[in-house]
Amino acid sequence: xxxxxxxxxxxxxxxxxxxxxxxxxxxxxxxxxxxxxxxxxxxxxxxxxxxxxxxxxxxxxxxxxxxxxxxxxxxxxxxxxxxxxxxxxxxxxxxxxxxxxxxxxxxxxxxxxxxxxxxxxxxxxxxxxxxxxxxxxxxxxxxxxxxxxxxxxxxxxxxxxxxxxxxxxxxxxxxxxxxxxxxxxxxxxxxxxxxxxxxxxxxxxxxxxxxxxxxxxxxxxxxxxxxxxxxxxxxxxxxxxxxxxxxxxxxxxxxxxxxxxxxxxxxxxxxxxxxxxxxxxxxxxxxxxxxxxxxxxxxxxxxxxxxxxxxxxxxxxxxxxxxxxxxxxxxxxxxxxxxxxxxxxxxxxxxxxxxxxxxxxxxxxxxxxxxxxxxxxxxxxxxxxxxxxxxxxxxxxxxxxxxxxxxxxxxxxxxxxxxxxxxxxxxxxxxxxxxxxxxxxxxxxxxxxxxxxxxxxxxxxxxxxxxxxxxxxxxxxxxxxxxxxxxxxxxxx
Numbered sequence: 001x002x003x004x005x006x007x008x009x010x011x012x013x014x015x016x017x018x019x020x021x022x023x024x025x026x027x028x029x030x031x032x033x034x035x036x037x038x039x040x041x042x043x044x045x046x047x048x049x050x051x052x053x054x055x056x057x058x059x060x061x062x063x064x065x066x067x068x069x070x071x072x073x074x075x076x077x078x079x080x081x082x083x084x085x086x087x088x089x090x091x092x093x094x095x096x097x098x099x100x101x102x103x104x105x106x107x108x109x110x111x112x113x114x115x116x117x118x119x120x121x122x123x124x125x126x127x128x129x130x131x132x133x134x135x136x137x138x139x140x141x142x143x144x145x146x147x148x149x150x151x152x153x154x155x156x157x158x159x160x161x162x163x164x165x166x167x168x169x170x171x172x173x174x175x176x177x178x179x180x181x182x183x184x185x186x187x188x189x190x191x192x193x194x195x196x197x198x199x200x201x202x203x204x205x206x207x208x209x210x211x212x213x214x215x216x217x218x219x220x221x222x223x224x225x226x227x228x229x230x231x232x233x234x235x236x237x238x239x240x241x242x243x244x245x246x247x248x249x250x251x252x253x254x255x256x257x258x259x260x261x262x263x264x265x266x267x268x269x270x271x272x273x274x275x276x277x278x279x280x281x282x283x284x285x286x287x288x289x290x291x292x293x294x295x296x297x298x299x300x301x302x303x304x305x306x307x308x309x310x311x312x313x314x315x316x317x318x319x320x321x322x323x324x325x326x327x328x329x330x331x332x333x334x335x336x337x338x339x340x341x342x343x344x345x346x347x348x349x350x351x352x353x354x355x356x357x358x359x360x361x362x363x364x365x366x367x368x369x370x371x372x373x374x375x376x377x378x379x380x381x382x383x384x385x386x387x388x389x390x391x392x393x394x395x396x397x398x399x400x401x402x403x404x405x406x407x408x409x410x411x412x413x414x415x416x417x418x419x420x421x422x423x424x425x426x427x428x429x430x431x432x433x434x435x436x437x438x439x440x441x442x443x444x445x446x447x448x449x450x451x452x453x454x455x456x457x458x459x460x461x462x463x464x465x466x467x468x469x470x471x472x473x474x475x476x477x478x479x480x481x482x483x484x485x486x487x488x489x490x491x492x493x
Contacts (some may be wrong), residue, residue: 010066011112021095022098040056042095043089044095061084073127076344077244078244082247126243127242131240132239133240137159138280139233143316146319151263152255152338154258154334159232166192167190171189201226231309233309254361256279257282258333258364261274264277265326271367272311329473333356333476335353335356336360338353339354349485352486352487352488356475358385360382362381363469366382379437386488392409408430411434441460
């Protein structure tokens with residue numbers, strides 16, 4: 001379906017919604033659609049709900065798509081589901097105001113005006129005041145009290161430090177009867193987390209069994225805290241500006257993964273570090289138990305993946321020194337995350353920061369990938385996006401963007417190694433390794449031409465990871481040292 005609606009199309013859609021609604025209201029009983037057995041309701045804003053048909057629900061989604069496409073600021077801050085929720089929320093109060101005996105075209109105009117006003121009001125509030133601090137349980141180091149540090153808008157801190165911070169700082173709102181949010185001009189509590197909840201959370205973290213608690217908003221918050229952090233020794237928080245609920249949560253998750261990728265660079269083998277560094281919501285799916293049966297009836301058990309509670313052990317003083325040494329890399333990674341979270345695209349050095357964010361994400365996904373060939377594709381991409389669309393001239397004179405020459409030029413510019421420099425113990429040069437990774441590994445995998453698909457690619461994967469790590473570390477360092485650079489092309493020289 002083409003969602004590039006004009007005003008006439010919108011009028012027709014709203015008119016159909018109203019016609020469906022009037023038909024339902026005047027019918028003695030709703031005839032259920034056998035293909036849609038579950039009833040659909042929308043709130044009216046006063047605690048009541050009204051029934052709507054599947055067709056009305058579909059048309060409301062069409063209206064949401066139209067509103068998203070006509071406003072670029074909305075499209076950059078809301079997912080389709082986010083905006084559909086706002087439009088559904090607006091249609092409820094607007095529909096119950098309809099005078100069923102009034103002229104339908106006049107009603108359509110009034111209905112659409114009401115919906116637009118309600119949606120615009122909600123969007124304006126989210127854009128101006130809807131910033132949120134998302135929180136995730138996080139595994140980091142073998143020590144549980146490394147001082148808090150930040151990578152741009154992403155903050156890592158010991159869980160006790162986080163609990164103390166969120167138990168102070170004040171609170172100016174509360175959830176009232178019926179789930180309605182009440183906001184005040186004065187402080188109504190010491191912090192988002194109450195003193196009672198703080199004490200009980202500490203007891204739970206100490207391994208003590210908690211007594212049952214009477215149902216309340218405070219008890220509800222306590223449950224969420226314990227489920228979010230569980231046995232993680234660290235908490236990761238990220239401040240996200242005004243986005244829709246789903247879009248904001250997605251941005252927060254990506255931002256934390258970019259930050260985790262930056263942290264992992266401090267280890268010689270980041271993929272090993274990321275087996276123990278990660279968000280609780282991601283770690284739950286990294287491991288499991290497997291079974292196998294022999295032809296003669298024996299059962300063998302095994303483990304898939306690994307359950308690690310922290311990165312590989314490092315002496316405390318060396319770990320803290322390493323974090324300090326990588327502070328320049330963390331600063332630039334933080335700038336790229338801030339640019340990623342900027343919905344208006346007004347960040348300084350936007351093109352360069354966008355390339356770095358892309359590279360960090362590809363690198364993170366490469367480290368976490370379980371299939372070696374696909375990991376090679378991702379590590380290759382992590383390097384290629386840093387080339388800034390480097391153009392080279394082929395033997396036939398044709399200009400080509402990216403590819404092996406671009407990667408070799410990236411390595412030369414940032415690691416100061418030439419094509420014929422030997423970089424492996426078995427005598428492979430830079431050109432040899434890049435060809436193996438990019439041509440045999442990346443290109444043939446993407447195009448389904450990898451005849452060695454079933455072979456072991458772990459050695460090539462390790463080479464791709466090592467090269468992409470070296471590139472990223474050197475690249476981030478150069479960006480930090482050259483604050484006037486604002487385009488990846490400048491780092492190819």
